[in-house]
Amino acid sequence: MKILVTGGTGYIGSHTVVELQQKGFEVIIVDALFNSRIEVLDAIEKISGTRPEFESFDLADRRLTDEFFSRHHDIKGIIHFAAHKAVGESVEQPIKYYRNNLDSLMNILESMTKYNIPNLVFSSSCTVYGQPDAEHLPVSEKAPIKKAESPYGNTKQIAEEIISESINAYKGLNAIALRYFNPVGAHDSAMIGELPLGVPNNLMPYITQTAYGIRECLKVFGSDYPTHDGTPIRDYIHIMDLAKAHVVAIERMINAKMKKSFEIFNLGTGTGYSVLDVIKSFEKVSGLKLNYEIVGRRAGDIEMVWADPTFSNDELGWKAERCLDDMTSSAWKWEQTYRKNS
Numbered sequence: 001m002k003i004l005v006t007g008g009t010g011y012i013g014s015h016t017v018v019e020l021q022q023k024g025f026e027v028i029i030v031d032a033l034f035n036s037r038i039e040v041l042d043a044i045e046k047i048s049g050t051r052p053e054f055e056s057f058d059l060a061d062r063r064l065t066d067e068f069f070s071r072h073h074d075i076k077g078i079i080h081f082a083a084h085k086a087v088g089e090s091v092e093q094p095i096k097y098y099r100n101n102l103d104s105l106m107n108i109l110e111s112m113t114k115y116n117i118p119n120l121v122f123s124s125s126c127t128v129y130g131q132p133d134a135e136h137l138p139v140s141e142k143a144p145i146k147k148a149e150s151p152y153g154n155t156k157q158i159a160e161e162i163i164s165e166s167i168n169a170y171k172g173l174n175a176i177a178l179r180y181f182n183p184v185g186a187h188d189s190a191m192i193g194e195l196p197l198g199v200p201n202n203l204m205p206y207i208t209q210t211a212y213g214i215r216e217c218l219k220v221f222g223s224d225y226p227t228h229d230g231t232p233i234r235d236y237i238h239i240m241d242l243a244k245a246h247v248v249a250i251e252r253m254i255n256a257k258m259k260k261s262f263e264i265f266n267l268g269t270g271t272g273y274s275v276l277d278v279i280k281s282f283e284k285v286s287g288l289k290l291n292y293e294i295v296g297r298r299a300g301d302i303e304m305v306w307a308d309p310t311f312s313n314d315e316l317g318w319k320a321e322r323c324l325d326d327m328t329s330s331a332w333k334w335e336q337t338y339r340k341n342s
């Protein structure tokens with residue numbers, strides 16, 4: 001059974017590829033390598049024993065996408081990760097984000113209808129909820145969608161609408177959108193993990209790079225939020241739990257277990273942790289003292305959000321199993337292993 005993973009050399013994509021292979025799926029990756037490295041294929045092969053098929057081109061190119069699908073009639077499902085994801089950059093270069101993230105999705109949907117590929121799993125995000133009102137915390141799939149704070153967030157909202165409308169219009173198409181909370185951590189082997197280019201925007205790689213001495217000091221953005229220690233709260237989820245959820249989603253589609261042709265699930269643990277909670281966990285598992293300072297708030301940051309995962313737990317039969325210490329320790333092991341080998 002062949003599955004196309006777009007963006008399969010990226011952070012979430014690479015972990016999902018390994019999980020798919022270990023479940024017996026054949027994987028073909030398409031990745032333009034805009035934000036990832038070809039060496040990830042070697043690491044995937046080392047972990048799973050199988051090198052996935054790989055093609056490098058931009059799925060936002062309609063002609064190349066059509067040409068690709070015309071050569072691959074055996075694809076039974078698509079997990080679509082390939083997208084730009086830097087919130088700040090999306091504010092500076094909105095057209096880059098709309099063009100890439102939406103054109104690639106539309107090209108894929110068009111090819112799915114043309115070549116009769118029925119199943120799509122789409123990477124969505126909890127950014128669609130914005131800052132939920134107090135009565136919507138923890139946030140379930142039924143919580144209202146808020147106006148997007150950035151072009152990046154807007155591409156996720158518009159993408160869900162494009163998928164929903166396409167499914168209404170074209171018989172035989174099915175999709176599952178997975179709304180991720182904050183994916184962190186790395187594969188147990190420490191052979192794949194998060195590899196941000198340049199200065200990290202996200203908390204976990206900033207912590208591990210600071211501990212390794214690549215960054216001097218972690219800036220904690222704000223300590224005056226209405227939370228137990230004043231720092232913002234997120235639902236951090238281990239990348240391996242997240243990867244497993246994608247396999248469950250694609251199996252649900254293939255085994256015709258869907259209750260409707262477009263389903264949406266939250267992927268989170270259901271527990272929120274503050275920035276200082278994450279730092280404390282890191283210090284505990286690493287035995288190090290992290291160099292950090294509290295500075296002003298970062299513009300656009302949400303105060304607190306965490307998932308109500310009840311619907312995904314019940315419907316998918318999936319549950320995030322790994323705790324915060326597993327996340328910080330695997331992220332730290334990955335950072336050290338990667339730096340030693342590069």
Ligand code: UDP
Nearest residue numbers: 201202203206219220221232234275298301
């Ligand atoms: N954060 C921080 N310093 C950093 C990066 C992030 O204090 O260098 C905080 C940020 O303010 C937020 C949390 O860590 O409260 C998670 O941020 P991240 O960018 O990882 O995820 P997102 O904001 O998209 O949920």
